[in-house]
Amino acid sequence: MDSRDHKNEWHRLLKSFVHASRGILKTARSERNFQIHAAAACAVILCGFLVKINITEWAVVLILIGGMLSLELLNTAIEHTVDLVTDKQHPLAKAAKDAAAGAVCVFAVISCIIGLLIFLPKFFW
Template structure:
Protein backbone atom coordinates (compact mmCIF):
# COMPACT_ATOMS: atom_id res chain seq x y z
CA UNK A 1 0.00 0.00 0.00
CA UNK A 2 1.35 3.41 -0.96
CA UNK A 3 2.29 5.74 1.84
CA UNK A 4 0.06 8.79 1.98
CA UNK A 5 1.64 12.18 2.49
CA UNK A 6 0.15 14.96 4.53
CA UNK A 7 -0.43 17.01 1.37
CA UNK A 8 -2.03 14.11 -0.50
CA UNK A 9 -4.74 13.98 2.17
CA UNK A 10 -5.82 17.47 1.08
CA UNK A 11 -6.09 16.17 -2.47
CA UNK A 12 -8.36 13.35 -1.31
CA UNK A 13 -10.55 15.85 0.56
CA UNK A 14 -10.82 18.09 -2.50
CA UNK A 15 -11.67 15.05 -4.63
CA UNK A 16 -14.46 14.13 -2.20
CA UNK A 17 -15.92 17.64 -2.35
CA UNK A 18 -15.63 17.63 -6.16
CA UNK A 19 -17.36 14.26 -6.32
CA UNK A 20 -20.27 15.48 -4.20
CA UNK A 21 -20.58 18.74 -6.14
CA UNK A 22 -20.64 16.99 -9.50
CA UNK A 23 -22.83 14.01 -8.65
CA UNK A 24 -25.28 15.18 -5.99
CA UNK A 25 -28.14 17.48 -7.02
CA UNK A 26 -28.72 18.75 -3.48
CA UNK A 27 -25.03 19.55 -3.02
CA UNK A 28 -25.20 21.68 -6.17
CA UNK A 29 -28.29 23.46 -4.83
CA UNK A 30 -26.60 24.09 -1.48
CA UNK A 31 -23.43 25.31 -3.20
CA UNK A 32 -25.25 27.77 -5.45
CA UNK A 33 -27.38 28.95 -2.53
CA UNK A 34 -24.24 29.50 -0.44
CA UNK A 35 -22.70 31.63 -3.19
CA UNK A 36 -25.89 33.70 -3.50
CA UNK A 37 -26.02 34.23 0.28
CA UNK A 38 -22.38 35.33 0.32
CA UNK A 39 -23.03 37.75 -2.54
CA UNK A 40 -26.15 39.14 -0.82
CA UNK A 41 -24.25 39.57 2.46
CA UNK A 42 -21.49 41.47 0.65
CA UNK A 43 -23.94 43.71 -1.20
CA UNK A 44 -26.03 44.42 1.89
CA UNK A 45 -22.96 45.03 4.05
CA UNK A 46 -23.73 42.70 6.94
CA UNK A 47 -21.59 43.03 10.05
CA UNK A 48 -18.77 40.75 11.23
CA UNK A 49 -20.90 38.75 13.69
CA UNK A 50 -23.55 38.25 11.02
CA UNK A 51 -20.86 37.02 8.62
CA UNK A 52 -19.75 34.55 11.26
CA UNK A 53 -23.25 33.10 11.63
CA UNK A 54 -23.80 32.97 7.86
CA UNK A 55 -20.51 31.16 7.29
CA UNK A 56 -21.25 28.80 10.18
CA UNK A 57 -24.65 27.95 8.69
CA UNK A 58 -23.17 27.43 5.23
CA UNK A 59 -20.40 25.24 6.62
CA UNK A 60 -22.85 23.11 8.60
CA UNK A 61 -25.13 22.54 5.60
CA UNK A 62 -22.29 21.64 3.22
CA UNK A 63 -20.70 19.37 5.83
CA UNK A 64 -23.99 17.60 6.54
CA UNK A 65 -24.50 17.08 2.80
CA UNK A 66 -20.98 15.63 2.46
CA UNK A 67 -21.63 13.21 5.34
CA UNK A 68 -24.97 12.29 3.79
CA UNK A 69 -23.30 11.57 0.44
CA UNK A 70 -20.61 9.44 2.12
CA UNK A 71 -23.14 7.46 4.15
CA UNK A 72 -25.33 6.83 1.10
CA UNK A 73 -22.31 5.54 -0.83
CA UNK A 74 -21.35 3.14 1.96
CA UNK A 75 -24.93 1.91 2.38
CA UNK A 76 -25.24 1.35 -1.37
CA UNK A 77 -21.94 -0.55 -1.34
CA UNK A 78 -22.91 -2.98 1.42
CA UNK A 79 -26.64 -3.33 0.78
CA UNK A 80 -27.62 -4.32 -2.74
CA UNK A 81 -31.24 -4.87 -1.73
CA UNK A 82 -33.57 -2.36 -0.14
CA UNK A 83 -33.26 -3.11 3.55
CA UNK A 84 -35.10 -1.39 6.41
CA UNK A 85 -31.81 -0.56 8.15
CA UNK A 86 -30.33 0.86 4.94
CA UNK A 87 -33.43 3.03 4.55
CA UNK A 88 -33.20 4.13 8.18
CA UNK A 89 -29.54 5.11 7.76
CA UNK A 90 -30.20 7.09 4.59
CA UNK A 91 -33.31 8.77 5.98
CA UNK A 92 -31.53 9.72 9.18
CA UNK A 93 -28.62 11.27 7.29
CA UNK A 94 -31.09 13.18 5.11
CA UNK A 95 -32.79 14.36 8.29
CA UNK A 96 -29.48 15.78 9.52
CA UNK A 97 -29.16 17.76 6.29
CA UNK A 98 -32.73 18.99 6.70
CA UNK A 99 -32.10 20.20 10.25
CA UNK A 100 -28.94 22.08 9.28
CA UNK A 101 -30.67 23.60 6.24
CA UNK A 102 -33.56 24.73 8.46
CA UNK A 103 -31.05 26.35 10.82
CA UNK A 104 -29.44 28.10 7.84
CA UNK A 105 -32.81 29.46 6.71
CA UNK A 106 -33.51 30.81 10.21
CA UNK A 107 -30.07 32.45 10.31
CA UNK A 108 -30.70 33.97 6.89
CA UNK A 109 -34.09 35.37 7.88
CA UNK A 110 -32.70 36.88 11.09
CA UNK A 111 -29.73 38.45 9.30
CA UNK A 112 -31.35 39.58 6.05
CA UNK A 113 -34.80 40.68 7.25
CA UNK A 114 -33.89 44.19 8.39
CA UNK A 115 -31.52 45.07 5.50
CA UNK A 116 -34.03 43.85 2.91
CA UNK A 117 -36.91 45.75 4.53
CA UNK A 118 -34.73 48.88 4.61
CA UNK A 119 -33.67 48.35 0.99
CA UNK A 120 -37.28 48.32 -0.17
CA UNK A 121 -38.24 51.35 1.94
CA UNK A 122 -40.07 49.59 4.76
Protein backbone atom coordinates (compact mmCIF):
# COMPACT_ATOMS: atom_id res chain seq x y z
CA MET A 1 0.00 0.00 0.00
CA ASP A 2 1.46 3.34 -0.94
CA SER A 3 0.81 6.66 0.82
CA ARG A 4 -2.01 7.55 -1.61
CA ASP A 5 -3.95 4.46 -0.51
CA HIS A 6 -3.56 5.49 3.14
CA LYS A 7 -4.75 9.02 2.35
CA ASN A 8 -7.72 7.61 0.45
CA GLU A 9 -8.62 5.33 3.38
CA TRP A 10 -8.46 8.23 5.83
CA HIS A 11 -10.58 10.34 3.47
CA ARG A 12 -13.18 7.56 3.21
CA LEU A 13 -13.20 7.17 6.99
CA LEU A 14 -13.68 10.90 7.48
CA LYS A 15 -16.50 10.93 4.92
CA SER A 16 -18.25 8.11 6.78
CA PHE A 17 -18.24 10.21 9.96
CA VAL A 18 -19.58 13.19 8.02
CA HIS A 19 -22.43 11.07 6.63
CA ALA A 20 -23.19 9.63 10.07
CA SER A 21 -23.23 13.10 11.62
CA ARG A 22 -25.55 14.33 8.88
CA GLY A 23 -27.93 11.44 9.61
CA ILE A 24 -27.95 12.15 13.32
CA LEU A 25 -28.52 15.89 12.84
CA LYS A 26 -31.29 15.38 10.27
CA THR A 27 -33.03 12.95 12.60
CA ALA A 28 -32.58 15.27 15.57
CA ARG A 29 -34.17 18.14 13.62
CA SER A 30 -37.08 16.21 12.14
CA GLU A 31 -38.09 13.39 14.48
CA ARG A 32 -40.12 14.32 17.56
CA ASN A 33 -39.42 11.05 19.39
CA PHE A 34 -35.65 11.45 18.92
CA GLN A 35 -35.94 14.96 20.32
CA ILE A 36 -37.84 13.64 23.34
CA HIS A 37 -35.20 10.95 23.96
CA ALA A 38 -32.38 13.47 23.57
CA ALA A 39 -34.04 15.84 26.06
CA ALA A 40 -34.56 12.95 28.49
CA ALA A 41 -30.90 12.01 28.07
CA CYS A 42 -29.85 15.56 28.96
CA ALA A 43 -32.09 15.49 32.04
CA VAL A 44 -30.67 12.13 33.14
CA ILE A 45 -27.09 13.36 32.67
CA LEU A 46 -27.87 16.47 34.73
CA CYS A 47 -29.42 14.32 37.47
CA GLY A 48 -26.36 12.08 37.37
CA PHE A 49 -24.14 15.04 38.14
CA LEU A 50 -26.50 16.36 40.82
CA VAL A 51 -26.72 13.10 42.75
CA LYS A 52 -23.11 12.11 42.02
CA ILE A 53 -23.64 8.65 40.56
CA ASN A 54 -20.54 6.45 40.58
CA ILE A 55 -18.43 5.37 37.60
CA THR A 56 -20.27 2.07 37.13
CA GLU A 57 -23.63 3.84 37.22
CA TRP A 58 -22.32 6.36 34.65
CA ALA A 59 -21.28 3.50 32.40
CA VAL A 60 -24.75 1.96 32.61
CA VAL A 61 -26.49 5.30 32.06
CA LEU A 62 -24.34 6.13 29.03
CA ILE A 63 -24.88 2.68 27.50
CA LEU A 64 -28.63 3.11 27.95
CA ILE A 65 -28.59 6.60 26.43
CA GLY A 66 -26.48 5.45 23.49
CA GLY A 67 -28.67 2.41 22.96
CA MET A 68 -31.85 4.46 23.10
CA LEU A 69 -30.67 7.07 20.62
CA SER A 70 -29.23 4.38 18.34
CA LEU A 71 -32.49 2.45 18.33
CA GLU A 72 -34.41 5.63 17.56
CA LEU A 73 -32.07 6.26 14.61
CA LEU A 74 -32.62 2.69 13.37
CA ASN A 75 -36.37 3.07 13.77
CA THR A 76 -36.26 6.23 11.68
CA ALA A 77 -34.17 4.48 9.02
CA ILE A 78 -36.66 1.60 8.85
CA GLU A 79 -39.60 3.99 8.59
CA HIS A 80 -37.91 5.94 5.78
CA THR A 81 -36.99 2.76 3.94
CA VAL A 82 -40.53 1.39 4.16
CA ASP A 83 -41.92 4.73 2.98
CA LEU A 84 -39.48 4.67 0.06
CA VAL A 85 -40.57 1.17 -0.99
CA THR A 86 -44.31 1.79 -0.82
CA ASP A 87 -46.72 4.63 -0.22
CA LYS A 88 -49.68 2.24 0.04
CA GLN A 89 -51.08 0.74 3.19
CA HIS A 90 -49.62 -2.76 3.30
CA PRO A 91 -49.74 -5.22 6.21
CA LEU A 92 -46.02 -6.01 5.93
CA ALA A 93 -45.06 -2.33 5.81
CA LYS A 94 -47.15 -1.74 8.94
CA ALA A 95 -45.63 -4.80 10.61
CA ALA A 96 -42.08 -3.58 9.90
CA LYS A 97 -42.79 -0.10 11.25
CA ASP A 98 -44.62 -1.47 14.30
CA ALA A 99 -41.82 -3.93 15.10
CA ALA A 100 -39.19 -1.19 14.90
CA ALA A 101 -41.29 1.07 17.12
CA GLY A 102 -41.80 -1.87 19.49
CA ALA A 103 -38.05 -2.36 19.80
CA VAL A 104 -37.68 1.29 20.79
CA CYS A 105 -40.51 0.95 23.30
CA VAL A 106 -39.05 -2.17 24.93
CA PHE A 107 -35.64 -0.54 25.33
CA ALA A 108 -37.21 2.67 26.65
CA VAL A 109 -39.18 0.79 29.33
CA ILE A 110 -36.16 -1.26 30.40
CA SER A 111 -34.02 1.92 30.43
CA CYS A 112 -36.56 3.64 32.69
CA ILE A 113 -36.61 0.69 35.08
CA ILE A 114 -32.81 0.61 35.25
CA GLY A 115 -32.75 4.39 35.68
CA LEU A 116 -35.13 4.10 38.62
CA LEU A 117 -32.92 1.41 40.17
CA ILE A 118 -29.94 3.76 39.89
CA PHE A 119 -31.56 7.07 40.87
CA LEU A 120 -34.32 6.28 43.38
CA PRO A 121 -31.91 5.13 46.12
CA LYS A 122 -30.03 8.43 45.72
CA PHE A 123 -33.19 10.41 46.49
CA PHE A 124 -34.80 8.28 49.18
CA TRP A 125 -32.05 6.41 51.06
